[in-house]
Amino acid sequence: MSKGNSVVLLDFWGSPFCLRARIALEEKSVTYEGREENLLGGKSDLLLKSNPIHKKVPVLLHNDQPVAESANIVAYIDEAWPSNPLLPTNPYERAQARFWADYIDKEVFETGKGIWLSKGEEGREVAKKNLIEVVKNLEGALGDKSFFGGDAFGYVDIIALGPASWFYAYEKIGGFKLEAYCPKFSSWFKRCLQRPSVAKAFPDPEKVHQLVLKLSEIMG
């Protein structure tokens, strides 16, 4: 890698947010150095310096310039490496893509939390129902298309894949199969996993399940 184009990702393997950045970098065939952060044991000085407001991963350092917040990072990657675009060029379609990315960011991970942070069965059942409702809304946006933007894999797919990487853990903890309620979403998910960029960046679902169990112990 030339000195003028260094790309470093402050990363955490199980993070739904870091996954978005890794997929976008793979989609653009960008060579980068991933630096794993120890979120529980102590964050690196570089992370604290690069994202002083939130102190969270992911942070992308492009030629030492930090970019924070995963949806912002994916949009940045799309602009900095313009070939093989992820966001549509049409202003209306771009606005739609940003709307759904925002919906996913506000609803999916937060709703999912109810499944692994709920103490009782009742709270978990409510969270399960809520998550299914949110995913059904996503199915509405997907319609009969292969990907959220149409025939081509793009921005909203990457944003949605982040929290979807925890769905296996939710299914195990909640004792349900999302496919039974949201078959279109499940087909979309399987389609995405067939992409080399996604397969390469994706964490092992069982490892994520163990991580979520550990987090629910710590935070629950």
Ligand code: GS8
């Ligand atoms: C969320 C990043 C985040 O929560 C984004 O990038 O989209 N809105 C942000 N990162 C977590 C790891 S994933 O659960 C994190 O860095 N946590 C450390 C902390 O909260 O101290």
